[in-house]
Amino acid sequence: MSRLPEYLRALHALADAGHETVSSEGLANAAGVNSAKLRKDLSHLGSYGTRGVGYDVALLIDQIESVLGLTQCRAVALVGVGNLGHALAGYDGFASRGFRIAALLDADRSRVGEQINGLVVRHVDELSRVVAEESISIGVIATPAPAAQAVADELVAVGVTSILNFAPCVLSVPDGVDVRKVDLAIELQILSFHEHRKASLTALPATGGPGLAALPGGLAATDTQEAIGT
Amino acid sequence: MSRLPEYLRALHALADAGHETVSSEGLANAAGVNSAKLRKDLSHLGSYGTRGVGYDVALLIDQIESVLGLTQCRAVALVGVGNLGHALAGYDGFASRGFRIAALLDADRSRVGEQINGLVVRHVDELSRVVAEESISIGVIATPAPAAQAVADELVAVGVTSILNFAPCVLSVPDGVDVRKVDLAIELQILSFHEHRKASLTALPATGGPGLAALPGGLAATDTQEAIGT
DNA sequence: CTATGTGAAAGAATTCACAGCA
DNA sequence: TGCTGTGAATTCTTTCACATAG
Incomplete structure (x- = not known):
């Protein structure tokens, strides 16, 4: 389910609030779903709660993070440093949840060299080098729609296999590459x-x-x- | 379906490219779905294509816009003018697709008065007045998570019945209020x-x-x- | 002959409801 | 007794495949 990340967020909130254990009902509320669905989802993970008690918060966090592959921090390349790209580059919600924006790229040479949040904007021509240097596995596209497909092609060409697309258009990519789209x-x-x-x-x-x-x-x-x- | 807006986007792209008519296959490709699904979706609208020919692009645009309530431009209030809020305030994709950001609000008085994209940031205390003045029907929350529920409560209190929430938390709202969440x-x-x-x-x-x-x-x-x- | 619109079939997701463990 | 884990029932979605209109 694409609900695991939501459970994870809720679990972190519960942990911060000092809960060591939580019932399916309690976690379901915190995540905005119903408890039957939550229990079914967690049972697919083979995750064990304790009958009569509930789930161990810390343990469940570890389990879900391991399933989501969040045990390592993942490096992300952000292409397109316009309005939205700027905001994404400065968004601290990424760093705190397992991601590091490792590169900012733009096709517009007048933007290259600009510094955002401690990172220098590089020209998109350097994509290949940067992806290799930083072991980047995920690309974020925040360009205007007409540029998005070309950027996606380049990302795929240099080995990126997951793309988050903010441009309002459909991307076509080879099998084995995952794309998620966010259209505000x-x-x-x-x-x-x-x-x-x-x-x-x-x-x-x-x-x-x-x-x-x-x-x-x-x-x-x-x-x-x-x-x-x- | 929540796919109608995607079809609408694809139709506008086709119209811009000079197409007057399109087959279910063609539109499905442009929207990133398969043709059977698209036909089923459109049939729910009672929308009539022409057998042997396809759909009239302009007509279908009108039909979908009318179903989505996009015949009038809708006014939106944006609460929280941090990093993300700033980007949203400047995002021209809203204006071109039926929305007008009619008010920017923030709880931080040091931000009040700042001008973004021709709009002055007001204090969130003025929410009630602004919503009435501008006939605002939709609220966008781009605050940090801890502030989001309180903002949602205020929005609901002044009569807003649809909320787009960018804060990473679940909002509880009364029946009749719709919330959509985007968590980057x-x-x-x-x-x-x-x-x-x-x-x-x-x-x-x-x-x-x-x-x-x-x-x-x-x-x-x-x-x-x-x-x-x- | 072409491409829509749609019953019917297949497949997922959700919810119910309860057996069984702590 | 309280709460998880899960079969069974239900509901929703997707896909198939074809009769039918243009």
Whole structure:
């Protein structure tokens, strides 16, 4: 599950708060899921809690970190030092959670040489050298969309096999390379959908039953609700 | 589906490239899904393509925008003008996709008054006034984790019903309020898991069959693979 | 003949509910 | 008694495959 990292975050918070042990119910709350799901997820790890007691917080942290491969700090290359790239370069949430931004790169020579958070921006031509020097395994793309595919190709060419893509476009990569995409505008658009739905519903007070009125788009509200998950 | 925004992005790209019509296959490629899924999704919208031809790009854009509630530009309040908040405030991907950052707020008085991208940072005390003045429907939280719940409470109190949360913590909100979370470190951790898995597999050359060796964490590789989606 | 729209099949994910261990 | 771990039941999603409209 892609929920393990969320459990890990919750566990760290619990550990900081002094808990040595936690029930599936307690951890589930802290992670924002229900307890049955959490227990099922953890059981897939073969992780053992203690019946009648719960899970040992420190032990579970170790287990999950080992499964996620976070026992070593991973070096990351960030390509694209615009607005967003700048913020990512300065984001301390990475360092505290197992990652080290080991290189900043940009295609714009006017940005090369700039120093951000103790790191100098290098030209993207140096990618190959930097990846080797720093044993970089993960690339982050924060360029404009039109440049993203070319950057992805270069990352793959120099041996990077995991990419986090902030550019609003789909990347095509060979098998064996993993890509995750974060599109900030899409997140807002999903919220917009929910807003739109809520507005439509309150505008039609208490029309239960089958005759539920059509939305602006010409759709029954129930269909539309079904049409967008979460 | 939360895939409609992705289709919308792909459609805009196609429109910009001069396409007036597109097949389910073509749009599916541009959006990074398969065509059966795309057709099923669009059929839920009641959207009509033309058999033998495909979908009218402009028409489909209108339909999806209307379903997502993007026919009007939505005003957004951004709380927390640190590193990430700064980047979000300057991100032009919002404006071009139906959103207007209408207010920047921060609890830190030393930041109040600062101007970012033509907007002045205001103190979070003014939230109530600003939300009313600007008809804000969506709040974005880019504060440190410890402050996020309090900000969420305030947003809810002044009538915001959708929240995009960048702080690494779960928010509890009343029914009827939608929250989406983006946690950048979690995205990297998921990639780390994939890296870890790939490394383990190549380290054990061609050990097929049931005896597939254990990972560092003491798990069979197949179990672990099953344990994290996508 | 082409490509949509959609029942039906297959596959995942979630939830239920409880046996069994501490 | 309290809480985990897990089969069984349920629900949701994805894929298949084809009748049907243009």
